Amino acid sequence: MIPEARRNRIIDYIKNKRTVTIPEVSREFDISEITVRRDFDRLVKKGLINKVYGGATIIDRDSFEPVLAQRMQENTADKRRIAREALNRISDGDIILVEAGTTCLELVKILSLKKKLKVISAAPHILNALIDLNRNGRFDGEIMSCGGIWQKDPDDFFAGPQALRFFEGIKIDISFFGIFSIDLKDGWMTPNIFEVELTKVIIGASRKVIGITHHSKFNRTGFTKIGSIDLFDEIITDSGIEEKDLKDYGEKVKITVA
Secondary structure (H helix, E strand, C coil), X not given: CCHHHHHHHHHHHHXXXXXXXXXXXXXXXXXXXXXXXXXXXXXXXXXXXXXXXXXXXXXXXXXXCCHHXXXXXXXXHHHHHHHHHHHCCCCCCCEEEECCCHHHHHHHCCHHHCCCCEEXXXXXXXXXXXXXXXXXXXXXXXXXXXXXXXXXXXXXXXXCHHHHXXXXXXXXXXXXXXXXXXXXCCEEEECCCHHHHHHHHHHHHEEEEEEECCHHHXXXXXXXXXXXXXXXXXXXXXXXXXXXXXXXXXXXXXXXXX
């Protein structure tokens, strides 16, 4: 296969998978990982993909919006229902963590319905939303950030030693996580290797861990594993989840359909 034809097929493959790893593409197209990296470099220069640690994500050629901004426009009604259900887990005065992602952002928008919250996040878009709500008189709680090294794609969050030290010294009532991908065999996964250690430290500081995610994130894999599904005390999703998935995943963790 000529290189240009192969790269066109790689683009189609990434479009279907949304996020891919270098070893995965190497196996799929029977080419070396060095060749995959060269193809990725060419596709990045053409503005067709984004490179992430160990892999790549597709870019919508008809839009110049960042990856996160694109996702904010997808499945908003489902995400709002999930967020409203998640809000029922929060009590006035709780210390909560809201991590990166668009479903988490929907939760932030309704936190004003609770009083005297302390809200922690490692995600700038979550922190910015909280600050805007506070300035407009729609959130009266405390806002805390770990700081650290900014990871741009695909989720926009802080990581690194500073972030880890922050979470090692606190206790959290409930941590809410968006989920990039979850699979019965491979567990809870992410495309960013720096997110793994940070997430594990947050889990260690949390009394309860709740995943809030659209049903499309089930039966997907990512680049690197955070851990098994039972790291979650509960996963809240929407009614689009298949009955079989509801049963199979429900045997490992509590699943709530919003």
